[in-house]
Amino acid sequence: MKKNKGMIIAFMTPAVLMFVLVFLYPILRTILMSFFKIENITDSFSKWQFTGLANFSKLASTTLFKQSMWNLARIWFIGGLIVMSLALLFAVILTSGIRFKSFFRAVIYLPNIVSAVALATMWLQYVYSPKFGLLKNFFSAIGLDSLAKVQWLSNDHKFMALLLAYCFGMVGYHMLIFASGIERISQEYYEAATLDGANKFGQFRYITLPLLKGVFRTNITMWSVTSVGFFVWSQLFSTVTADTQTITPMVYMYMQIFGAGNSMTERNAGLGAAIGVMLSVIVVIIFWLCNHLLKDDDLEF
Amino acid sequence: MKKRTMSLILGASMIATMLAGCGGSQEAATTAAPAETTAAEAKTEDAAPSGEGGSLVYWSMWESTEPQGKAIQEAVDKFTADTGIKVDLQFKGRTGIREGLQPALDAGTNIDLFDEDIDRVNTTWGQYLMDLEELVKASDYEATANAGLMKACRDVAGGTLKSIPYQPNVFAFFYNKAIFEEAGVTAVPTTWEELDAACAKIKEAGYTPITNDDAYITCMFGYHMSRLIGEPATETVVKEGNWDDPAVLKTAEAYADFAAKGYFSETIASNVWPAGQNQELAMGTAAMYLNGSWLPNEVKDMAGDDFQWGCFSYPAVDGGVDGVEAANYGSQVLAINKDSKNAEAAFQLIEYITKGEFDQKLSEYSVGIPADSANTEWPALLADVKPVMDSLTTRYPWAAGAEANADMTPIIKENFLNLCGGSIDAQGFVNALKAAGN
Numbered sequence: 158m159k160k161n162k163g164m165i166i167a168f169m170t171p172a173v174l175m176f177v178l179v180f181l182y183p184i185l186r187t188i189l190m191s192f193f194k195i196e197n198i199t200d201s202f203s204k205w206q207f208t209g210l211a212n213f214s215k216l217a218s219t220t221l222f223k224q225s226m227w228n229l230a231r232i233w234f235i236g237g238l239i240v241m242s243l244a245l246l247f248a249v250i251l252t253s254g255i256r257f258k259s260f261f262r263a264v265i266y267l268p269n270i271v272s273a274v275a276l277a278t279m280w281l282q283y284v285y286s287p288k289f290g291l292l293k294n295f296f297s298a299i300g301l302d303s304l305a306k307v308q309w310l311s312n313d314h315k316f317m318a319l320l321l322a323y324c325f326g327m328v329g330y331h332m333l334i335f336a337s338g339i340e341r342i343s344q345e346y347y348e349a350a351t352l353d354g355a356n357k358f359g360q361f362r363y364i365t366l367p368l369l370k371g372v373f374r375t376n377i378t379m380w381s382v383t384s385v386g387f388f389v390w391s392q393l394f395s396t397v398t399a400d401t402q403t404i405t406p407m408v409y410m411y412m413q414i415f416g417a418g419n420s421m422t423e424r425n426a427g428l429g430a431a432i433g434v435m436l437s438v439i440v441v442i443i444f445w446l447c448n449h450l451l452k453d454d455d456l457e458f
Numbered sequence: 459m460k461k462r463t464m465s466l467i468l469g470a471s472m473i474a475t476m477l478a479g480c481g482g483s484q485e486a487a488t489t490a491a492p493a494e495t496t497a498a499e500a501k502t503e504d505a506a507p508s509g510e511g512g513s514l515v516y517w518s519m520w521e522s523t524e525p526q527g528k529a530i531q532e533a534v535d536k537f538t539a540d541t542g543i544k545v546d547l548q549f550k551g552r553t554g555i556r557e558g559l560q561p562a563l564d565a566g567t568n569i570d571l572f573d574e575d576i577d578r579v580n581t582t583w584g585q586y587l588m589d590l591e592e593l594v595k596a597s598d599y600e601a602t603a604n605a606g607l608m609k610a611c612r613d614v615a616g617g618t619l620k621s622i623p624y625q626p627n628v629f630a631f632f633y634n635k636a637i638f639e640e641a642g643v644t645a646v647p648t649t650w651e652e653l654d655a656a657c658a659k660i661k662e663a664g665y666t667p668i669t670n671d672d673a674y675i676t677c678m679f680g681y682h683m684s685r686l687i688g689e690p691a692t693e694t695v696v697k698e699g700n701w702d703d704p705a706v707l708k709t710a711e712a713y714a715d716f717a718a719k720g721y722f723s724e725t726i727a728s729n730v731w732p733a734g735q736n737q738e739l740a741m742g743t744a745a746m747y748l749n750g751s752w753l754p755n756e757v758k759d760m761a762g763d764d765f766q767w768g769c770f771s772y773p774a775v776d777g778g779v780d781g782v783e784a785a786n787y788g789s790q791v792l793a794i795n796k797d798s799k800n801a802e803a804a805f806q807l808i809e810y811i812t813k814g815e816f817d818q819k820l821s822e823y824s825v826g827i828p829a830d831s832a833n834t835e836w837p838a839l840l841a842d843v844k845p846v847m848d849s850l851t852t853r854y855p856w857a858a859g860a861e862a863n864a865d866m867t868p869i870i871k872e873n874f875l876n877l878c879g880g881s882i883d884a885q886g887f888v889n890a891l892k893a894a895g896n
Contacts, residue, residue: 199564220894221865281733287725288737308728311879312872315728396731397673398861401872415556417864419856421581 190430198414198426205427212431222432225404228316232405233384236320236327241376243328248335249361262336266329273326277393280322285309315402319394327383331376338372339365374451381443385436406432513544514804517559517572519790522549525823526625533816537807545807559583563795570798571808576788577855579621580614587620588796593805594619602813602832607789610853621791624812625820626827627751628847629677629786629854635766637665637745646770648782650712653773657721660745668716669723669744672875673731676867677786678748679874680860682709685778689852693859696866701891710877710884712775717880727879736760748772751847754839755825769842771849784852789829869894 191212193205216222247265251258268276284291287308296305309318342365350360388407395403398418414429416422516534520527527549534545550558555574562569563586573579579587594600599622600608607623615621633646638656641663647653657667670678683692686705695703716722723729723738738744740757742765747753754767771782792811794804810816813830821828825837827847836844861867873890876882882890 197560197564199561201564218895219865221868224868281730282736285728286733286737287728308725310728310730310733311881312727312876394730395672395868398676398871399868400672401868404868412864416578416582417867418861419575420861420864420867421577421855422862422864424582 187430187433190427191434193427195426195430196424198429200426208427212425212428213435215428216431216435221401221404222406222409224401225406225409228403229384229387229405231316232320232323232387233381236324236384237377237380239320239324240327240331240380241373243324244331244376245335247328247332248339249365251332252336252339253357262333265332268326269329271326273389274393276326277322277390280318280325281310281394284322285318312402315394315400319390319403322394323387323390327380331380334376334379335369335372338369342368370451374447377447377451378444381440385440406436512542512800512803513546514570514800514807515546515568516548516804516807517555517562517569518547518549519552519555519572519574520549521551526820526826529816529820529823530811532819533811534807536816537810541803541806543803543807560586569795570800571792571794571804573624573790573792576611576621576623576791577614579791579793580611583793584615584620586793586795586797587615588794588798588801590619590622590794590805593801594622597805597809599809602830604829604831606787606847606850606853607829610788611791613853621793622808622812623789623791624817624829625824626789626829626847627787628827628843628850629748629750630769630771630843630846631746631748632739632751632753633746633768633770634739634742634744635768637663637742638768641665641745646768647773648770649773650775654716654719657716657719661720666723666738666744667721668746668748669729669734669738670726670747670878671729671731671734672871674749675726675874675878676860676871677857678713678878679709679870680854680858681748681772681786682712682775683860684784684854684858685772685775685780688779689784689854689859693855693862696859696861696863696870699863699866699891699895701888706891707884707888710887713874713877714884714887717878722878727875727881732756740765751827751840751843752824758825758839767839767842769840769846771846780852783850784854785846785850786854786856786858787847787850788853788856866891866894 190205192207192209194208194211195205197204247261251262255261283289287293287306287310290309292307292309293305296302307314309315346364346368347360350364355363386407387405388411391399391403391405391408394400399408399412410429410432412422413424413432414426416424518527518530520530522528522531531547534547537543538545555572556578559569559572559574560583563583574583604623604626607626608619611621611623612619637660638646641656641659643656643659645652647656660667680692683695683705686708687695687703691705694700695706700706723734723744725738726734729738734744735747735749735753735757739747740760742761751769754761758765771785774781792808794801794808798804811820814832817828817830818833818835820826821833821837825839827836827840827843855862860870869891873882873887876890877884877887
C-alpha cells in the first residue's frame with residue numbers, strides 16, 4: 158500500500174499533540190520542579206528557587222520520609238504476598254467448577270464496591286475496637302483473654318491493622334484478574350493431564366502456574382502501581398495528622414504541597430515533585446524487573 | 459500534492475475543533491488548574507462577569523448539606539432578594555478549597571470572596587487578600603464585632619485587617635459536669651495541681667478522668683509546653699529540634715506522672731479518632747477531653763440531651779510563663795480577593811453572613827459561637843464556653859505550636875501516645891524525639 162504521509166500526519170497530530178500536552182509536558186515539568194524550591198504549586202517560574210539536588214538530599218535525611226518509604230515497602234511486600242496468595246487461591250477454587258460460583262465471586266469482590274470510608278470506619282470503630290470490637294469478642298469467646306486485651310490500634314499493631322483492612326478490600330480485584338487468566342487456559346490440557354494421572358495439585362503446579370506468568374506480571378504491576386499511590390487508607394487511619402505507622406510517601410507529598418493537618422507548616426511543591434519522580438522511577442524499575450523475570454513469550458497456548 | 463494540502467487543512471481544522479471543544483478557555487488549557495476549576499470558571503464567565511451587573515462569586519469551604527452551608531445559603535438568598543445582586547455560591551468542601559483555591563486564583567479565576575480557617579487565609583493565601591480597614595470603618599462594622607477575634611485577624615495579617623471572622627472556636631478542656639459533681643469536684647481546675655486533685659477524685663469515683671484521640675493528642679503536648687515557656691518558644695523547640703530544652707522533659711514528666719496514676723483512658727494509646735470522644739466522653743465513662751468548641755455539636759446525638767457540658771482553659775503550670783488566659787482560639791474567616799471589582803457588595807454580603815439574623819442562625823444550626831457580639835444568646839451546650847472565651851487574652855495557633863514542623867508531628871504523636879499509654883517513660887519520650895533528629 159502506498160504510504161500517504163499527509164494522511165498519517167493528519168491523523169497522528171491530534172494524538173501526538175494531546176500526548177505531549179497531557180503526558181509529556183507534566184512529566185518534564187515535574188522533573189524540572191524537583192530541582193527547585195517552590196512554595197506554591199502554581200507559582201510562576203520566576204518565583205522558583207533553584208536548589209539543585211537539595212530536595213532529594215533532604216528527603217534522604219528526613220526520618221519521617223524514610224519511615225514512609227519503609228511503610229510503602231512493607232505494604233508492597235507483605236501486602237502483596239497476602240493479596241496475591243489469597244487472590245490466586247480463591248481464583249483457583251472459583252474456576253474449579255464449584256456451585257454458586259458467581260455468588261462467591263460477587264461476595265469476594267464486594268469490598269471493592271463499598272466506599273473505602275465506610276470500610277475503614279467499620280475496621281477502626283468496630284472490628285479493632287478494644288471495647289466492643291469483633292476481635293475482642295471473638296477472642297474472649299474462645300477464651301484467649303490475652304489476645305482479647307490487645308489494643309489493635311496502638312503503635313505496635315497499627316500498621317498490621319491497616320494492612321489487613323486494606324488487603325481485605327484488594328483480594329477481590331486481583332482474584333478477578335487471576336480467574337480470567339485461568340479461564341483462558343483450555344480445558345483440554347487438564348483433561349489430558351487427568352488421563353495421564355496427574356492430581357489437582359500437579360495440574361495446578363505444572364499447567365496453571367506456568368500459563369499464568371503473564372497474568373502474574375499484570376497483577377504485580379497493578380499491585381505496585383496501587384501500592385505506590387497508597388493514600389486514602391492512610392488518611393482514613395490517621396485523620397487530621399499523619400501517623401508514623403500509616404504514613405506513605407504519597408501522604409508525605411500531600412503534606413509538603415498543601416500543608417500538614419491544621420497547622421500552617423512550610424510548603425514546598427518541589428519536594429513533592431521530587432517524591433513523585435522517585436516513586437515513578439521505582440514503578441518503572443518494578444515493571445522492568447517483572448518483564449524480565451516473568452517472560453511468557455516462550456509459551457503459546 | 460493537492461491531496462496532501464487538503465489533508466493538512468482537514469487535520470488542522472480537526473485539531474481546532476477539538477481545542478475549541480475544550481471550553482474555549484485558553485487560561486484553563488494552559489495552566490494546571492483542576493478540571494473543576496475550569497468548569498466553574500467557564501460557568502461564571504458565561505453567567506455572571508463580576509462588576510458588570512452586580513454579581514459575586516463566593517467559594518466556601520463548607521458543603522451545602524452542612525449546618526454552616528445551610529445558614530450561609532440562607533444569608534446569600536436574603537442578600538440577593540434584598541439587593542438584587544446575584545451570588546454564584548460554590549460549596550467546595552474542605553479539601554476542595556484547600557487544594558483548589560490557590561491554583562484558581564493564580565489562573566485568574568474570578569472569585570470575589572472565599573472563606574477558610576483564620577491562619578490559612580491570612581498566611582498561606584495572604585497575598586490574595588484585599589485590605590478591609592476602609593470598608594470596616596465605613597460601615598462601623600466593629601461596633602458589634604468580637605474584639606479579640608478582630609485583633610487576632612489583624613495580628614495574623616501583619617497589623618492590618620484582611621479578613622472578617624465568623625464561627626469562632628476555642629480549644630480547651632471539655633468535661634462532663636455530672637461526673638465532676640458525683641466525684642465532688644466543685645471548682646474547675648486552674649492549676650496543674652488542682653487538675654491532679656480533680657483527677658484523683660474522679661478516678662476514685664470510678665470514672666476515667668481524661669481521654670483523647672490520636673488526632674488531638676499533640677495539642678496536649680503543645681499546651682503544656684506553651685504553658686511552661688510560651689507558644690513562640692514551643693514553636694522554636696519543635697521547628698529546630700531543641701529536644702534538650704528542659705521544658706520537653708518537664709512536660710513529659712507531668713504526663714508520665716498522670717499516666718502512672720492511671721488518669722488516662724486505658725485505651726488512650728490506641729484511640730483512633732473519634733473513638734475517645736464518642737465511645738468514652740459522650741458515653742459518660744470519661745470526664746475530660748481537650749478539644750475545640752465544635753465537640754459538643756459533633757457528639758450531641760450520642761451524648762444525649764441530659765449531658766451537661768462544662769469547659770475550662772488548660773490549667774497553669776508551676777513556674778510557667780502562660781496561664782489560663784492563653785489558648786488556641788480562632789475562627790473561620792471571610793476574605794475578599796484583592797482583584798475583586800465588586801468589593802463593596804462582597805463586604806455587604808459578609809455583613810449578612812456574620813451579623814444579626816444569619817450569624818444567629820449559623821450559631822443555632824451548627825451549635826457554634828456567634829461572631830456578632832450583639833448576639834448574646836449562645837447555644838445552651840456552649841453556655842460554659844462563654845466565660846472561657848471572654849477571659850482569653852493570648853492567642854496560640856493550632857496545637858499551641860506543637861504541629862509547626864510537619865516532619866515531626868507524627869513522631870511527637872506516636873511517642874506522646876506511648877507516654878500517655880505508659881509504654882515509655884519521660885526520658886524515653888525525650889530520647890525518641892532526639893533520635894528522630896529534625
